[in-house]
Amino acid sequence: MTIKLAIAGARGRMGGTAVLAANEAADIEVVAALDYKYDGQFLHNETVTEMEDGIPIYTSLTALKAAHNPDILLDVTDPDAVFVNASEALTLGMHVVIGTSGLTSEMLTDLERLSKERQKSCIIAPNFSIGAVLMMKFAQQAARYLGDIEILEMHHDRKLDSPSGTAVKTAEMIREVRAAHIQGHPEEQETIPGARGADIEGMKIHSIRLPGLLAHQEVLLGGEGELLKIRHDSFDRKSFMPGILLAIREAVSTTQFVYGLEKIID
Numbered sequence: 001m002t003i004k005l006a007i008a009g010a011r012g013r014m015g016g017t018a019v020l021a022a023n024e025a026a027d028i029e030v031v032a033a034l035d036y037k038y039d040g041q042f043l044h045n046e047t048v049t050e051m052e053d054g055i056p057i058y059t060s061l062t063a064l065k066a067a068h069n070p071d072i073l074l075d076v077t078d079p080d081a082v083f084v085n086a087s088e089a090l091t092l093g094m095h096v097v098i099g100t101s102g103l104t105s106e107m108l109t110d111l112e113r114l115s116k117e118r119q120k121s122c123i124i125a126p127n128f129s130i131g132a133v134l135m136m137k138f139a140q141q142a143a144r145y146l147g148d149i150e151i152l153e154m155h156h157d158r159k160l161d162s163p164s165g166t167a168v169k170t171a172e173m174i175r176e177v178r179a180a181h182i183q184g185h186p187e188e189q190e191t192i193p194g195a196r197g198a199d200i201e202g203m204k205i206h207s208i209r210l211p212g213l214l215a216h217q218e219v220l221l222g223g224e225g226e227l228l229k230i231r232h233d234s235f236d237r238k239s240f241m242p243g244i245l246l247a248i249r250e251a252v253s254t255t256q257f258v259y260g261l262e263k264i265i266d
């Protein structure tokens with residue numbers, strides 16, 4: 001069976017790479033794209049134009065669904081768009097795979113409810129790279145022994161959200177095994193606000209944005225007289241593609257809500 005795939009954000013950095021990867025997969029066909037702008041202009045009519053490779057672009061998911069009946073929507077858009085796109089897709093009876101970061105815990109709860117109600121898969125992967133998933137799992141494992149942790153996430157300077165979805169997921173995974181406690185000096189004070197980074201149960205997350213970077217993370221685990229560093233680097237968006245294809249195939253063959261690719265790989 002050929003999986004009919006629609007992509008929201010198909011003209012972006014991740015979406016463009018995903019179109020190429022899906023087109024190379026024998027069992028997947030990209031049937032349409034969902035977008036809201038073309039060449040900087042906002043689009044208003046329903047079927048608008050097509051991508052360079054002939055994939056039609058729609059501004060309305062309802063119109064896209066009526067014309068192409070895709071099995072699944074892959075969303076790689078931005079934090080403001082993803083929840084609306086994913087909720088609409090589930091409501092229309094499509095499975096959903098989400099790579100977009102920035103979903104709040106309330107949004108995750110709503111998507112889980114909708115996915116169960118509609119009996120459609122919703123797979124959310126803060127990071128599709130197999131190496132990054134392993135980095136998160138290794139950090140979780142190490143956190144049982146070294147509980148003072150700071151996460152350094154480094155991305156390209158076009159990224160909209162901070163901290164990254166990967167850093168948040170890493171802290172959440174570590175939280176499952178680490179006793180909650182405040183790190184650093186109990187009376188420490190920031191003389192410049194933000195100096196100590198974002199805080200999840202005492203763990204600090206520091207976000208770096210620079211041209212030249214793509215997606216990198218270091219988890220620093222400190223103990224008396226020692227430091228363990230666990231680092232992952234994505235140098236190319238191709239690193240995310242095997243995980244995307246895996247999630248798409250998994251989504252159409254089951255109905256499940258999954259937050260984290262580690263749950264599928266395991």
Ligand SMILES: NC(=O)C1=CN([C@@H]2O[C@H](COP(=O)(O)OP(=O)(O)OC[C@H]3O[C@@H](n4cnc5c(N)ncnc54)[C@H](OP(=O)(O)O)[C@@H]3O)[C@@H](O)[C@H]2O)C=CC1
Nearest residue numbers: 009011012013014034035076077081099100101126127128
């Ligand atoms: N899970 C993972 O492994 C990875 C996740 N990501 C995440 O994927 C997301 C996209 O990243 P990236 O490709 O770098 O970003 P880009 O800005 O390059 O791409 C996002 C695309 O989505 C489009 N878009 C915005 N709003 C909508 C909407 N409502 N409907 C349809 N399309 C829309 C944008 O159009 P326009 O530019 O005209 O606004 C743009 O083309 C980010 O959240 C990022 O964190 C990225 C890499 C890996």
Ligand SMILES: O=C(O)C1=N[C@H](C(=O)O)C[C@H](O)C1
Nearest residue numbers: 101126127159164165166215
């Ligand atoms: O914006 C990106 O590029 C990336 N975003 C994801 C995140 O927020 O963790 C995944 C990866 O780090 C690349």
